[in-house]
Amino acid sequence: MHRTIFTTPVVSTLLRGLSVAWLRLAGWTVQGQLPPEARKSVFIAAPHTSNWDLPYTLFASFALRLTPYWMGKASIFRFPFGGLMRWLGGIPVDRSKSSNLVAASAEALVAADGPVQLIVPPEGTRSKTVYWKTGFYWIAVTAKLPIVMAHMDYSRKLVGLGPLFHPTGDVDADMIEIKRYYAQFKGKNASQFTHE
Numbered sequence: 195m196h197r198t199i200f201t202t203p204v205v206s207t208l209l210r211g212l213s214v215a216w217l218r219l220a221g222w223t224v225q226g227q228l229p230p231e232a233r234k235s236v237f238i239a240a241p242h243t244s245n246w247d248l249p250y251t252l253f254a255s256f257a258l259r260l261t262p263y264w265m266g267k268a269s270i271f272r273f274p275f276g277g278l279m280r281w282l283g284g285i286p287v288d289r290s291k292s293s294n295l296v297a298a299s300a301e302a303l304v305a306a307d308g309p310v311q312l313i314v315p316p317e318g319t320r321s322k323t324v325y326w327k328t329g330f331y332w333i334a335v336t337a338k339l340p341i342v343m344a345h346m347d348y349s350r351k352l353v354g355l356g357p358l359f360h361p362t363g364d365v366d367a368d369m370i371e372i373k374r375y376y377a378q379f380k381g382k383n384a385s386q387f388t389h390e
């Protein structure tokens with residue numbers, strides 16, 4: 195995995211302090227902590243309804259001392275922002291193709307030396323989506339890693355980590371259960387999120 199603000203010494207310490215201070219000033223509560231068995235894991239990041247979700251995900255990641263990488267749409271990596279986005283932990287995804295992203299991501303997670311958490315917003319967009327993408331699920335199954343149900347709620351100013359989810363292999367049943375868990379959270383534009 196490439197170098198990011200989270201793996202750059204001094205920078206990460208500095209930004210961690212700023213993130214904690216910002217979240218505190220803005221009145222947010224950071225919930226949960228990363229269980230040791232999830233040092234390598236796949237994060238579900240939902241609800242995703244706003245451009246503010248990315249900065250808050252980064253602040254929370256610092257507060258929780260994570261080593262995150264996040265999947266983002268390829269267009270936000272266009273010149274001149276690509277380098278910055280990657281340094282923030284971004285991995286570009288071309289949503290118009292279904293490539294070997296699952297296999298490649300699982301392989302990169304298995305090969306990583308240290309802790310690494312792959313943050314995937316399964317809605318794939320800020321717009322309203324009924325069907326969640328199942329890539330996060332298959333990456334976890336392929337890499338044999340736990341799924342962490344991470345969340346954000348702007349109405350209660352909560353961000354953080356919920357329970358682990360262990361895939362059973364029955365993706366349809368598992369997706370229903372996962373989405374039921376997310377029914378309690380409200381994104382910034384809550385009407386753009388549906389958990390049905």
Ligand SMILES: CCCCCCCCCCCCCCCC(=O)OC[C@@H](O)COP(=O)(O)O
Nearest residue numbers: 239240242247254266267319320321344345346
């Ligand atoms: C550590 C705690 C993590 C809590 C996670 C909570 C919730 C949501 C986080 C979303 C992280 C987002 C990274 C997505 C980056 C991205 O790609 O953003 C732009 C696209 O979306 C826009 O797609 P579109 O709406 O179709 O233009």
